Amino acid sequence: MGLRSAVIVFPGSNCDRDVAVALEQSTGQAPAMVWHKESDFPEVDLMVLPGGFSYGDYLRCGAMAVHSPVTREVKRRAEAGVPTLGICNGFQVLTEMGLLPGALLRNADLDFVCRDVHLRVENTQTLFTHRYASDQPIRIPVAHHDGNYYADETTLDALADNGQIAFRYVDEEGEVTSGANPNGSLKNIAGVFNASKTVLGLMPHPERLSDPQLGGNDGRPLFDGLVEALQ
Amino acid sequence: MKAKVHVTLKPGVLDPQGKAVEGALAALGFAGVESVRQGKFLEIELAGDDRDAAERQVAEMCEKLLANTVIEKYDVEIGD
Known part of the structure; x- marks a missing residue:
């Protein structure tokens, strides 16, 4: 039996099928597509919150999705240790849920x-990054308006000390520069x-360059x- | 009763939209604009007449939904 995954689909999600293709390619089986109104779904090994514009980004990106019936179950399982990946809007939702520190502001420019x-x-x-090398920059697309990562100084220091920074924007040579930062994120996060x-949240879209x-x-x-x- | 809620970015959190408005005001020739912070304004009609209870309830709404307190602060004013 392969890895069982679920993609949580909100009204306004638009990368749910892209990530389903990428998941099926790697896991050998289609993920369960779970609609936001479901309050329960089958047991899985991985939950994915896809990119898009859940609830039209009303109020704040990701804010309304937090109060979907399915989100309570996602939070319960994530807190119990079920691996959870949030891409783009999914990252915004995970910060609004309080599962990840910080917030995503409007792009600086x-x-x-x-x-x-x-x-x-x-x-x-x-779990997420062991197939990558730290000295080998990777190329992944971004597509967002609100990807400007913010956290207060204390949180940023704690993230660095605990190895909680997953990815930083760099130039082609792998250097962290302001020119390589597409949105003003603090520390190029x-x-x-x-x-x-x-739990991992990231603004770039790995599912879009997986083939x-x-x-x-x-x-x-x-x-x-x-x-x-x-x- | 009516609650008026202002949600704005905390001091120190970059507000690129406010900055853009500030720049546009300067470009229009408005002198002396020292800074602009953009936010949200919500009007909430509430049943009942217990102002203290309303204030507590709206504060809870802000904590749970209306504001993201990682980046935003809120001010609540209860009126008639």
Whole structure:
């Protein structure tokens, strides 16, 4: 039996099918697609909150999704240790749920940014990132208007000390520069873990470059790595 | 009763939209604009007439939904 996964689908999610394709490619079986009104769903090894614009980004990105029936169950399971991945809007939802520290603000230059970026994997000793090398920048697309990571100084220091920074925006040579930062994120942070490294949120979209036919494959080790770690 | 709620970014949290408005006001020739912070304003109609209870209830609404207290602060004013 392969890795069992679930993709949580909110009204306004639009990367749910993309991530389902990437998951099926790596796990060998289609994920359960779980609609936001479900208050329960089958037992799974991995939960994924996809990108998109849940509830039209009303009030704040991710704010309304927190109060969906399904989200209570996602939170319960994530707190019990079920690995959880949030991509783009999914990352915003995880911060609003309080499962990940910090918040995502409007991009510093106010533009919607949609292009490939380079990332450095800051912690390769996790379920999600063990297939990556820390000295090898990866290329993954971003597509967001509100990806400007913010946390207060104390939280930023704690994230660094605990290995909770997952990815940082870098240039092609792997250097953290302001020019490589697409949205103004503090410390160029593109993704963070919770304290136990079982929850990951990131703004870039690994599912969009998980097949060479799509122009790149740097997203795939994340999904393959999860399969290897969780089976 | 009516509750008026202002939700704004905390001091020190970058407000790029406020900054853009500030720049636009300067470009229009409005002198002396030292800074602009953008936020949200909500009006909530409430049943009953217990103002203290209303204030507590709206504060709870802010904590649970209306504001993200990682980045935002809120002010509640209860009126008629």
